[in-house]
Amino acid sequence: AQSVTQPDIHITVSEGASLELRCNYSYGATPYLFWYVQSPGQGLQLLLKYFSGDTLVQGIKGFEAEFKRSQSSFNLRKPSVHWSDAAEYFCAVGMDSSYKLIFGSGTRLLVRP
Amino acid sequence: DSGVTQTPKHLITATGQRVTLRCSPRSGDLSVYWYQQSLDQGLQFLIQYYNGEERAKGNILERFSAQQFPDLHSELNLSSLELGDSALYFCASSPRRLFEGYTFGSGTRLTVV
Numbered sequence: 001a002q003s004v005t006q007p008d009i010h011i012t013v014s015e016g017a018s019l020e021l022r023c024n025y026s027y028g029a030t031p032y033l034f035w036y037v038q039s040p041g042q043g044l045q046l047l048l049k050y051f052s053g054d055t056l057v058q059g060i061k062g063f064e065a066e067f068k069r070s071q072s073s074f075n076l077r078k079p080s081v082h083w084s085d086a087a088e089y090f091c092a093v094g095m096d097s098s099y100k101l102i103f104g105s106g107t108r109l110l111v112r113p
Numbered sequence: 114d115s116g117v118t119q120t121p122k123h124l125i126t127a128t129g130q131r132v133t134l135r136c137s138p139r140s141g142d143l144s145v146y147w148y149q150q151s152l153d154q155g156l157q158f159l160i161q162y163y164n165g166e167e168r169a170k171g172n173i174l175e176r177f178s179a180q181q182f183p184d185l186h187s188e189l190n191l192s193s194l195e196l197g198d199s200a201l202y203f204c205a206s207s208p209r210r211l212f213e214g215y216t217f218g219s220g221t222r223l224t225v226v
Contacts, residue, residue, distance in 0.1 A: 032214075034214050036217075042219060042220075043115060043117075043203060043217035043218055043219040043220050044203070044205075044215075044217040045115070045217070046214045046215070046216070049213075049214050090156065099144055099161060099163065099168060099169065099207065100146070100158060100161060100169050100171070101146075101158070101214075101215060102158070103148075103155065103156040103158075104155075105155045106155060106156070
């Protein structure tokens with residue numbers, strides 16, 4: 001069965017510092033992979049996605065993620081964090097045959113001034 | 114505005130009652146998904162409809178049901194409500210292919226008292 005693990009429940013970084021949020025998935029074939037962001041009281045917004053091709057994908061708000069098949073990982077990165085990036089981040093995996101996305105438990109990002 | 118509309122935004126009701134949550138998908142999207150988000154369970158997939166037909170079921174209680182109407186809007190019915198049903202309920206929509214990801218609504222916050 002598909003599963004997604006986000007090992008870090010909380011991460012705190014200083015404004016201007018780099019960020020990496022970890023995501024590991026379990027799935028036999030190459031899945032569709034997504035990162036979503038949720039600000040307090042808001043819905044989830046798609047940051048970026050991967051389904052084939054270049055393993056480094058660019059998203060909105062300056063985020064990028066790298067698909068590493070050998071490690072079953074799809075980590076999210078940002079070179080310089082802004083205070084407005086404080087939110088909860090969700091990694092998700094899906095396969096086209098089911099149209100269903102499985103979400104990780106989320107990582108809450110706190111940004112120190 | 115994501116294009117997915119959920120109503121109402123907030124709902125407070127008593128235990129044992131029944132409520133209906135409504136979702137209008139993004140224009141052109143045929144699939145609708147319902148998710149429940151709570152502090153202890155995270156983001157849980159409930160059910161998916163595609164063009165009026167149930168496509169997949171997740172961790173949906175028997176007290177909950179959903180349907181998708183010919184105009185593609187969907188309703189999630191929650192009955193015999195319990196305190197533990199208090200959560201954020203999200204609707205998302207997608208086109209036929211998953212690679213575009215989901216577009217989420219802003220959610221309905223249900224409080225059962």
